[in-house]
Amino acid sequence: MTDTYTALVSRGWGRDVAKRLGLPQPVPLRRHDPAAPLLPGPALVIGEGASTEQLVSALEGWGVEVRRDAEAFAQSSRTEANGSGPRRLGAIVLMLDGVQHPRDLAGPVLAAGKALRSLAPCARVVTVSRRASVQDEPAVAAARQGVDGLLRSLAKELRAGATGNGVLLAEGVSADAPSVLGALRFLLSGRSAFVDGQFLTVGTAGGSLPADAERPLEGKVAVVTGAARGIGSSIARTLARDGARVVVVDVPAAGESLARVANDIHGTALQLDITKPDAGERILTHALSRHGGLDIVVHNAGITRDKLLANMDAARWDSVIAVNIAAQLQINEALLASDRFGEGARIISVASTSGIAGNRGQTNYAASKAGVIGMVRSTAARLASRGGTANAVAPGFIETEMTAKIPFATREIARRLNSLQQGGQPQDVAEAIAFLASDAAGGISGGVLRVCGQNMVGQ
Incomplete structure (x- = not known):
């Protein structure tokens, strides 16, 4: 997604006008x-x-x-x-x-x-x-x-x-x-x-530096949920760029887009409803049969069903909890129960700044994303014995198809409410996840890394 304002005020007459008027100059x-x-x-x-x-x-x-x-x-x-x-x-x-x-x-x-x-x-x-x-x-x-x-x-x-x-x-x-x-x-x-x-x-002296800084995930097998478009697609492409063999996962309705991502990165696609009881077993079976192992799992799939709590119904609440946190818990349990989830495994979950600072009309979404943060802290301890880590990445305002649908004035305000005075790109979230998935991050576990340009909410 483009930010026309940033392009305008970053050079030439647009920069001069913004400076004279005291406007933000990202x-x-x-x-x-x-x-x-x-x-x-x-x-x-x-x-x-x-x-x-x-x-x-x-x-x-x-x-x-x-x-x-x-x-x-x-x-x-x-x-x-x-x-x-x-x-x-x-x-x-x-x-x-x-x-x-x-x-x-x-x-x-x-x-x-x-x-x-x-x-x-x-x-x-x-x-x-x-x-x-x-x-x-x-x-x-x-x-x-x-x-x-x-x-x-x-x-x-x-x-x-x-x-x-x-x-x-x-x-x-x-x-x-x-x-x-x-x-x-x-x-x-x-x-x-x-x-x-x-x-x-x-937190520990663990980890190791890659032989090739441009291919830190060489030889790793990764799974990315919600990978058909947006941030998930960018995560899959970045992990593949860094050397990983990637399994992209999304619902059957997104099959065409999912196949396109898989083809672009020479990975494999798995059409799957992650809320199904056997989702974890199916992910593990696919990774083992097609790639011989599983080292990295990125929980990116998520939905919003926003309403003020006074108007919230059970369907909106339950669907968000089911996709955004209950599915992750269920999949992780299946992975942790298997001795085939690799030594030094990485679990990275996409949380949100809404789960840290809250957001009006998002009690269900914020509860699910705060739940993600609690989950990775607990899961980190369970992975420590096998040299694994669990972390979360919390995006702020990221330029996606979803944020492009926000009304213009609201979108412009949201873009400027951080220290960098602009929205982030899906690539920014993907880069943080790729780092946490690498061996170099082996001493970092149970943490939450915000990718938000220092959004003016929370810490």
Whole structure:
């Protein structure tokens, strides 16, 4: 779906008019391009100690030019300036894993602040810090939790498509753990274009980095429900792009569209009503017989039947619960009961920001999507013994056929109610799911990653 306003105000006279009138000025976001470098400029790394050096080494191994002094970079960029102006930073990585007191935040955070005006369009700011715990001393917990507030606030200050996100390390997880590096690379890359003001928590040292960053799912078998169109189709195509063999699942009524997606990605199609009692067994049987295994399950299928609760009937309520959460629970039970659901398996469910902050007229939908979040937290513990993970992705306003039917004024308001002042694309949701499906995310489980441009609701 197109956003004509964003295209209009991102260049030329449209940009000038929007600036004079004080209108929102969203810019086209930097999304994944395999031919492009990881960052549009050097990365400024602020911090000291062994963990900082570990991340510097990783960045340099990815071909990133690393700078350590903001003032020195500003001086050199002016000296090296060409006709297009001074060089710009592609990212700021702020190492805060060693803070022990809120006073410790001032030095590195204010140093980062001085470098913000040197950021390139669609740059990244990423904090790396420790997760606060009730076992921490009060001063330590205060400092660590303080990173949450400062990062989310900073993300709302950034402009020109830049984003701010964080990586949280559990105790005992080192900065060079595979999932820390995997999360850092994802957040720096174009794959995280519509992820803003969010944290990825690395709870264990598990995971492994792929041999080929462009094919991280090579050799994996994935199933995607609700894959005939929209976000589901984009998920299937992205998993296939990243190397997975994909089974696409949807209701028989969508068979023609489903077959087209399967043919495009050289996968297989399974026409199935996921609410049927044998849906889990049929999915597993198809994956095993056609592809020899099953490693990744993406629960994307979902419906809406919106009504104010005062006008809600049992049919609307029950149908949404049946498709959006009860079917996932039933399928997961079948998968977890089988020893053929692969070692290191991944379950990723599509939740919604409605399940976090609620939405008028969506008590049934919000209950189902909040239920998804509770389900993955519990399922994560059950998968841990086989090295598996369960996570959820919560989209905000995404440009789909469904949102295109929203009345114009309502749609325009919804598009602008986030820090990036635009709607996301189905690809943005797919990129987040593909990352969580990878081995690099093996240390991330039971979490919810919002893909919402830092929507102004909830966290």
